[in-house]
Amino acid sequence: MLSYPTVRTSLIFLAIALVGLLFADIAITANNPWRDLGNFFLGVLTPNFFSSEGLLTALLRTVAFAFVGVTVGGICGFLLALVYRFLPVRIFCAFIRAIHELFWALIFLQFFGFHPLTGVLAIAIPYSGIFAKVYSEILEEADPEPGRLLPPGTGTITAFLYTKIPDCWIQLRTYTAYRLECGLRSSAILGFVGLPTLGFYLETSFSQGMYSDAGAMLILFYVLIATIPLWVKPKLLPVYILGAPFFLGDGFPIVWGNVERFFTQDIVPSPLRDGEGLAGLIPWLNELMVEQALPGIWNTVILTQIALVATGILTLLAFPLISNHFGGPIRRTSGHVFLVIARSTPEYILAYILLQLWGPSMLPAVVALALHNGGIIGHLIGRQTNTIRLRSDAPQGFNRYSWELVPRVYRSFLAFLFYRWEIIMRETAILGILGIYTLGFYVDSAIQSIRFDQAMVLILITAMLNIGVDILGRYIRRKLALQTMPTC
Amino acid sequence: MAGFDLSGLTASFGGERVIGPLTLKVKEGDQVALVGKSGAGKSTLIRLIHQRVDGQSSLVPQDLGLVNALPVFHNVFMGQLDKHSTWYNTVTLVRPFKQDRKQVLELLDALRMSEKLWIPTASLSGGQRQRVAIARALYRNAPVLLADEPISALDGPMAHHVMQLLRDRFKTSVIALHDVEMAMKYCNRIVGIQNGQVALDEPTDQLAAADIMSLY
Numbered sequence: 204m205l206s207y208p209t210v211r212t213s214l215i216f217l218a219i220a221l222v223g224l225l226f227a228d229i230a231i232t233a234n235n236p237w238r239d240l241g242n243f244f245l246g247v248l249t250p251n252f253f254s255s256e257g258l259l260t261a262l263l264r265t266v267a268f269a270f271v272g273v274t275v276g277g278i279c280g281f282l283l284a285l286v287y288r289f290l291p292v293r294i295f296c297a298f299i300r301a302i303h304e305l306f307w308a309l310i311f312l313q314f315f316g317f318h319p320l321t322g323v324l325a326i327a328i329p330y331s332g333i334f335a336k337v338y339s340e341i342l343e344e345a346d347p348e349p350g351r352l353l354p355p356g357t358g359t360i361t362a363f364l365y366t367k368i369p370d371c372w373i374q375l376r377t378y379t380a381y382r383l384e385c386g387l388r389s390s391a392i393l394g395f396v397g398l399p400t401l402g403f404y405l406e407t408s409f410s411q412g413m414y415s416d417a418g419a420m421l422i423l424f425y426v427l428i429a430t431i432p433l434w435v436k437p438k439l440l441p442v443y444i445l446g447a448p449f450f451l452g453d454g455f456p457i458v459w460g461n462v463e464r465f466f467t468q469d470i471v472p473s474p475l476r477d478g479e480g481l482a483g484l485i486p487w488l489n490e491l492m493v494e495q496a497l498p499g500i501w502n503t504v505i506l507t508q509i510a511l512v513a514t515g516i517l518t519l520l521a522f523p524l525i526s527n528h529f530g531g532p533i534r535r536t537s538g539h540v541f542l543v544i545a546r547s548t549p550e551y552i553l554a555y556i557l558l559q560l561w562g563p564s565m566l567p568a569v570v571a572l573a574l575h576n577g578g579i580i581g582h583l584i585g586r587q588t589n590t591i592r593l594r595s596d597a598p599q600g601f602n603r604y605s606w607e608l609v610p611r612v613y614r615s616f617l618a619f620l621f622y623r624w625e626i627i628m629r630e631t632a633i634l635g636i637l638g639i640y641t642l643g644f645y646v647d648s649a650i651q652s653i654r655f656d657q658a659m660v661l662i663l664i665t666a667m668l669n670i671g672v673d674i675l676g677r678y679i680r681r682k683l684a685l686q687t688m689p690t691c
Numbered sequence: 692m693a694g695f696d697l698s699g700l701t702a703s704f705g706g707e708r709v710i711g712p713l714t715l716k717v718k719e720g721d722q723v724a725l726v727g728k729s730g731a732g733k734s735t736l737i738r739l740i741h742q743r744v745d746g747q748s749s750l751v752p753q754d755l756g757l758v759n760a761l762p763v764f765h766n767v768f769m770g771q772l773d774k775h776s777t778w779y780n781t782v783t784l785v786r787p788f789k790q791d792r793k794q795v796l797e798l799l800d801a802l803r804m805s806e807k808l809w810i811p812t813a814s815l816s817g818g819q820r821q822r823v824a825i826a827r828a829l830y831r832n833a834p835v836l837l838a839d840e841p842i843s844a845l846d847g848p849m850a851h852h853v854m855q856l857l858r859d860r861f862k863t864s865v866i867a868l869h870d871v872e873m874a875m876k877y878c879n880r881i882v883g884i885q886n887g888q889v890a891l892d893e894p895t896d897q898l899a900a901a902d903i904m905s906l907y
Contacts, residue, residue, distance in 0.1 A: 348756035349769070354831060355746040356773035361780040365769055369760035 208683055209617055213515075220512035223505040228640075229569070232562030239560040246414025247421060254416050261404040262423055263450050265390045268319075268400055270447035272326025273386035277379055279327065280334020287339035300332030301669035303633045304389045305551070306643075306662050308396050309650055314465035316458065319451035322398045326389050330382065337378055345370040384431060388549040391424060395551065395636070399452050405552065409559055417556075421548070428547045469655040476656075491657055495649070496664050499635070499642035503668065506565050506641055507628040510572035514627065515620050517577030518584060521545075522612070523604060525585035528593065542585070545578025554634050563638045571634075572627055580619045584612050618685035625673040632665045642668070693719035693834045693863050697743050702735045702887075710735050710887040717835075717865065722858060724874035724895075725867040727884035727906050733867040736884065737839045740865060744835065749828035749861070751838040755820055759813035763804075766812050766823050767795045770831030798826045801856060803849070817844040825853060829860055836864035842873065871903050 204210050233239060252258065286292050308325035315321045349366040368375075394402025401420055408416035435443070468476060474483030523529050524538025550571045557567030588608050597607050635643025642665045649658035679685075694717050701711040710732045717723060725733045734753055741750050749770070757766050764787060772780055783791065792808075799805040802822045807815065812823055821844045828836060836857060842850040850870075854877040857864065868874045874881060875895055883891030883906045890906060 346756075346758075348752070348754060349758045352750055352752065352756045352827075353769060354771065354773040354833075358772075358777045358780070360777045361772050361775075364781060364784055365761070365765065365772060366758055369758050369765075372760055 209613060212679065212683060213617070216508070216515075217512055220509045223508045227505050227509055227565045229566045230562075230564040231566060232564055233560060236561045243414050243417070243556065243560060246416075247418035249415050250419035250422050251413075251415035252419045252423070254413070254419075257404055258416070258420060258423065261394070261399060261401045261420070262427065264398075264452055265387060265394075265400040265424075266427070266443075267447045267450035268322045268326060268393065268398070269383065269386035269390040270443050271323045271451065272390065273330060273379075273383050274444050274447075275323060275327035276330030276386075277334055277382070279331040281338055283331060283335035284338035284342060287335055292335070296332040296335045297670050297673070298332070298666055300329045300336070301629070301666035301673070302329060302662060303629050303643075303665075304329055305392065305396060305633050305636065306646065306665070308393050308398065309646070309658075310662070312396060313469065313650070313655060314457075314462040316461065317397060317454045318457050319454050320457070321454075322390070322393050322400070323451070325393060326386055330386065330389075334379075334382065338375065341371050341374045341378065342367055344374075380431070380435065383435065384428060387428060387431075388547075392549050392551040395555070399454075402552065406555070409556070421552075425544060425547055429543060465655065469653075470659045472656045472660075473654075488660075491660060495645040495657065496642075496661060498640060499632075499645045499661065500664065500668060502565075502639070503628065503632050503635075503641040503665075506568055506634075506639070507624075507631045507672070509565070510569050510576075510627050510631060511620065511624055513569050513573035514576040514580065514623070515616070517573045518580040518616060518620070519609065521577055521581035522585040522588065523608075525582065526588040526608065528588060528591075528603060528608060529600075538585075542578045542582045545574045546582060548575060550575040550630050551633065551637075555637055558637050558639075565639055568631065568634045568637075568639050568641075572630060576623050576627060580616065580623065583619060584616050587612055587615060614683075614685055617683065618680060621676045621680050621685065624676040625669055628672045629669050632668070694721065695740070695744055695835070697740065700736065700739050700743070702732070702739055708887065710739065713887070713889050715740070715882070715889070717863065719863050721863055721880050722861075722878045723865045723880045723882050724878035725865060725882050725884060726869070726871060726874055726903055727890075729869065731884045731906075732887045733884055734839050737837050737865065737867055741837050747833055748835040748837045749831040749833040751824050751828045751836075751841045753839040753843075755824040757812045757820060757823060760811060762809045762811050763799065763807050763815070763823050763826075764792065764795050764809060767798060767826045767830050770827045770829075795826070795830065798829055801829075802826055802853070818846065818849065821845060822849075822853065825857070829856070832860075834863060836861035836866070838864065838866045840867055840869065842868075842870075871900055874903075875900060 205214075283292060283296060287296070304325050307328050308321060311321040311324055315324075345367045349370075350362055353362055353366065391401040394400040394404060395406055397403060401424055405417055405420050408414070408420065472484060472487060474480070474487045477483070521538075521542060525535055525542060527535065553571035553574055554568050557571055561567050588611075591608065591611055593603070593607055597603060632642040635641035635645065636647045638644065642661060646658050646661045646665070649655070649661060696714075696716045698714040699711070700713050700715065702709050713736075715736075725736065727733055737750075737752075741748055758769070765784065768783060768787070768791060775783070779788075782788075796805055796808060799808060802825065804819055804822055807819060812820055815823065821841065825838075825841055828838065838857065841857070842853055845853060850873065854873055857866070858877050864878075866874075866878065868878075875898070879895050881891065881893055881895055881898055881903060882889060883903060885891075885906055891903065893902075
């Protein structure tokens with residue numbers, strides 16, 4: 204077994220996570236966590252859809268922000284995909300997608316305030332970077348032969364429209380639809396920093412102990428995501444896209460003085476602002492690194508590694524739930540419901556709920572990340588096992604699981620896991636806003652105490668860390684010759 | 692440009708020379724059949740000629756090069772994309788103009804598949820797909836036809852019909868064929884390829900089928 208590189212890699216990652224556990228702050232600190240959890244589930248079972256009109260407005264805003272953000276991101280991303288072969292464009296895209304939506308929102312909030320533009324840009328900017336990368340990968344896959352056969356003198360645009368777009372149309376559409384679903388999740392969590400979407404409503408209900416209201420919101424959100432195929436129809440898309448900007452709400456007007464001050468004063472490192480010059484910059488940076496950046500990086504990396512392995516374990520446990528190699532229709536249906544709920548709930552919301560119930564530690568974050576990502580990968584792997592045809596005398600039960608299925612899906616399982624490594628790290632950083640000591644915590648604290656210069660440096664460090672993990676993940680996938688696909 | 696005179700044609704794969712160096716002179720009015728064993732280098736030679744004449748030819752490659760997601764009409768229309776402006780082509784993509792529809796339909800009629808005009812090529816049979824690629828070459832209407840096994844997926848009568856059509860529409864052509872009988876019937880010059888070299892080059896009327904069989 205140990206001679207397999209995939210097994211060795213897995214064991215190394217497992218060992219890192221186990222060592223990480225020694226340093227991690229894993230605990231349940233709430234006085235009565237199980238009673239709170241019980242109350243919460245009671246709330247989900249007795250949802251109250253009519254407590255205020257706020258819920259419907261929040262739902263409408265969530266959809267509107269998602270549509271506008273994803274549309275703008277899609278258009279920009281597509282244009283960037285056309286020039287993606289240039290290195291500066293690649294670096295630019297890697298950079299903007301390495302910064303989480305919530306960080307972008309926190310940045311824009313400082314100078315645009317609660318203007319709809321803040322929410323739209325917070326989604327559109329990172330999504331542009333992601334769209335650019337995936338669209339360019341899809342376009343590269345197009346069959347080059349028809350293009351070579353065109354008569355010389357055919358215009359570039361014409362050639363592109365006739366030979367590239369039709370060939371990639373289905374993949375482009377599928378991926379964009381998937382991103383729209385992600386956009387709805389992103390839009391919902393923007394509420395946690397004060398934008399008028401579902402996250403805001405959830406936080407308000409939770410802080411007042413109104414679990415039935417929170418339950419109603421979660422149920423509506425699942426219904427919204429699960430019914431996407433029913434209400435997002437190609438013919439209706441223009442209506443949504445043109446209509447959405449009118450439902451973003453008014454927010455507050457932009458004060459342009461704030462914008463100017465932000466760029467010319469707030470984000471300038473304080474020693475430079477105070478005229479201490481470069482001599483003052485080094486102690487400033489040093490202090491920032493030692494007191495905030497390094498502890499933040501340390502916690503972010505530990506939490507990421509533990510969450511990554513937890514995601515893997517959960518995936519391996521969860522995929523049989525929907526695999527038709529085991530059990531009957533009842534178990535499979537409930538397995539599907541569990542996985543849909545796990546992957547539809549943004550990890551941020553899961554972490555928020557668990558944190559409220561169990562008290563602050565890394566545990567809620569690990570569980571939230573594992574549930575969400577394990578739900579996604581478990582669904583994909585489970586579906587993959589359904590295409591495997593076993594010989595009719597194949598073993599049953601656990602032997603079937605361990606001898607027939609796991610060996611067959613293990614490589615794609617690892618591929619998905621390493622693909623999501625960077626995503627897990629980006630989320631880990633952002634969960635700091637909820638009070639776990641990852642980089643997001645230090646960014647949020649810096650912003651709360653109006654140290655924007657420090658916040659910007661910390662966000663830059665977070666972006667670099669994400670890019671680093673992305674490169675490492677790709678290196679490992681290449682080393683192990685693992686195939687990946689963009690829609691994950 | 693109706694004929695061409697190409698010398699020093701060579702091609703290598705993985706360091707191994709598969710073609711040439713060879714010289715091929717084709718005059719206007721030459722309808723050349725390239726014959727030879729599979730693997731002799733016929734396809735490579737067709738590609739080489741296509742590159743050397745800067746695409747000034749109607750090409751029917753062996754793998755057809757269709758855009759599978761587009762209907763037959765657009766795949767054929769692609770043969771004349773250079774004749775129109777970008778906006779014209781873009782509008783055509785959404786809603787083709789009447790005169791183009793008529794022209795393409797006439798071509799498909801000649802190939803006996805006019806009822807397939809709006810069917811995506813992905814859902815056509817192998818023989819129908821081959822005729823779409825031929826229709827595109829006809830629509831392109833370049834002075835020279837370069838075709839690589841253009842009738843490999845067609846049944847007997849249709850194969851004869853298509854070869855007849857190609858002979859009538861293109862005064863000058865180079866067609867790779869493995870069917871010697873077809874080559875002798877529809878081409879006026881036979882070029883035999885063996886081990887990447889020209890092993891035979893004669894007008895058809897001075898050859899007997901047995902002469903060609905020595906290549907196989």
